[in-house]
Every structure is written in C-alpha cells, then in structure tokens.
Amino acid sequence: MRISVIGCGYLGAVHAASMAEIGHEVVGIDVDQRKITALCAGRAPFYEPDFEQLLARALEAGRLSFSTDVTDAAGAQVHFLCVGTPQKHGEYAADLRFVQAAAESLLQVLAPGDLVVGKSTVPVGTAAELAAMFGEKVPGALLAWNPEFLREGFAVRDTLHPDRLVYGLPPDGDGVTAERLLDEVYAPIVARGTPKVTTDHATAEMVKTAANSFLATKISFINAMAELCEATGADVKLLADAIGYDDRIGRKFLNAGLGFGGGCLPKDIRAFMARAGELGADQALTFLREVDNINMRRRIRMVELAREVLDGSLLGKRVAVLGAAFKPDSDDIRDSPALNVAAQLQLQGAVVCVTDPAAVENSRREWPHLDYAATPEEAAADADAVLVLTEWRQYRELDPAAFGELVRQKRVLDGRNALDREAWTAAGWTYRALGRRAG
Incomplete structure (x- = not known):
C-alpha cells in the first residue's frame, strides 16, 4: 500500500520506517526541514536502539521517503497522524494545535475512500471532531483511531511486534471498510495472531490515557510505600518483591525510586484530568x-537525601550525577527527574557534573548551566557523592571497587534501586536509596 505518515518525530519516524519494513511504500511528512534532511540522509534525529538500521534498510530498499511538502502524500490510501500533543503552557490540558494543523493540511490531498488513522495521544472526543471535519470537507473519507503503545528504548520492537492492536472505528459500513484497510496495513502483524480490539473512537482514545494512568499510579503507589518504608525502617525493594509474586499485582513497574518523567506519562495523566473536568467527571480522576x-x-526527597549524605550541606560539595535521560536507552530529557535533581543540587550550592551515554548533547542545549562529562569515570573524579539517577546498564555494571578509586568520598545514592547494594557496600561505599535502609 501507499501510506503517508504526518509528523516525523519519535512516534512518526519509527512508524514510517516500520511500515516500510513491512513492505509498504511510505512517505513521511514534517514541517521541520532539519529533521527531514537528517532522516533523508539516514540519520536518526533521536536515540533509539535499532532505529537507525531500520531507517537505512527502508531508504535503501526505496520504500521510504521524507518531505516537508504535504502534497507529496497525494495518492496514499492511508494517512497516519503522528504529531505531538504537548501540555498547554500554564494548564493541564493537551495542546491540540499540531493535531489540528496536521489534519487540516491533509485536506489538500485527501480523497473519498482514503483512511486517516490517528495515532497521537489525544483527549477523548478529538476523533469525533476530526471525523466531522473530514466528513464535511471530503465526503467519503474515513477516520479511525489506532493508539500507539511505544516504550522508548523498545519502539522498533513495539511497532513491529505489538502486544495488541486497537482499532477505534467509525460506525456501520464505514467501520467495516476502515477495519479492512487497517488489517491490510498490519497484515503480517495480524497474521501472527496479535490480539486485536475493535471499538468506537472514544474508547480507542481512552485506551492510551487509561493505560498510562494505570502505570503512573502503580509507580507512585510503590513510591508512596517507599516513603512509609523510610519512616518505619522497612525495605521497599523486598516489599515490592513480596507483593509482586501475587499475579494480580505483578512485579513490573514496582521499582521504587525517582519516579517517572518523559514526554508521555506526566502530560498524559494531567490531560486526562483536564478532560475529565471538561466533561463534568473530574471526581473520577482526582486520585x-x-x-x-x-x-x-x-525529586525533592532525593535532594534532601543527598544533603543528608553530604553531612547536612550541599555547599561546595562535588556531586556526580549518572544519568540525564528520563529513562535508559533513550536520549529523551523531557521532564527528566535526573536533570531536575541535578539542577536543584546546583542551585543549592553543589558542584554538579552530569553524564549520560546518549543524552549529554540534548541536556547541554536545554540545561546549559550544568557541567557535563563524557563518561561516569570523568564525572566521578574527586566526587563527594555519586548519584545514579537513570538506570543505564553501563551504570548497573560499574565495578564499585575500581570506581571507588576515582572519588573523594565513597558515597553512592541509588535513585533507581538499580545497583547491587551488597557489592557496593563490600567495596567500602556508603549506600543510600529511596525507601531502603542505609548500607
């Protein structure tokens, strides 16, 4: 099939290359010329494992192209909307300007019988508004909502091997047509027996925000337990292990620590609350x-813990911060807990040096007042404390004995409960972590 993907950020670029990998002819459209130039040259504008190889294969096969001109999407039978929906400045609500602009731009090329497929995370009710607009401007054009469930660091795998497909379809015969087209797009994925949920627009829109809200709630639950563990002397890691054996609960997302960040969970739960308020159902989401x-x-507690470990004062103390991205295997620093903590430490007088395997350049652009190092060894030189704030594999596998030769004081704060506490304490380190006893 000929497919267009409107919006070539993290979601759109991965989706475009993945659809070309499946065998479709794909054109990606974005207004950012620098991004399009990079993608055309086979350079990923963000860090994502396996993406650059996928991009190179699709370009070399001639099935993938990129453009800033939406008219290059003419002739595509299926158009995916993959633009961002950031939080509005000063509000909880989602900013839908990019979705609306992308949808309106499609009017230049949309033909009767074409299918527009929304993948952006939007407030419930958005699809109904867009369907009404397309129905008025291009009678016979169809709209479906097909939410994405990508995890940064696993985006290629999650696109090509999703754990489910959700189709939000228009009613009656249009829904049958839309489902058939989506099945054709995802033919090899459907053929593998991937679970598929077909539903209405509103339910499909809510699936993503409901899923993110549940995950955020699970993370904050175990972090609330960490607060209680600190007050009682209990160990939150052992607590999580114990309750995680209950298959109704499960162990995933029960890693206490610095909490969540990034471009999805924080803004999505806030937009969900805002939309519930607009619908008069705000009490349902007050939790x-x-x-x-x-x-x-x-984040506040991590700064307090650092001050405790540093003998009650941050002033003039050298602090190495390992991690800048909001999660490992990503260069995404949006709402990064690690950088938020690093900035607070510096504001309170610490001499902070930040390192990250992938996110240093992004961090330097957005947080230029912080100091950066290329390696954890460089960051830790003569440090009075080391903070592990993003659980990169490279940091989990550090040799605590060798690493201890670099620092001034062997004091480590494990912001993600990612390190082997026994190994670090055996090497002479003072170990502290959120929700766990001192070691």
Missing part, C-alpha cells in the same frame, strides 16, 4: 492528582 504529587515529591 491522579496525588499520583502526580507523589511523583514530584520523589
């Missing part, structure tokens, strides 16, 4: 406000 509050408190 998400506390989920958000618990998450933000983790």
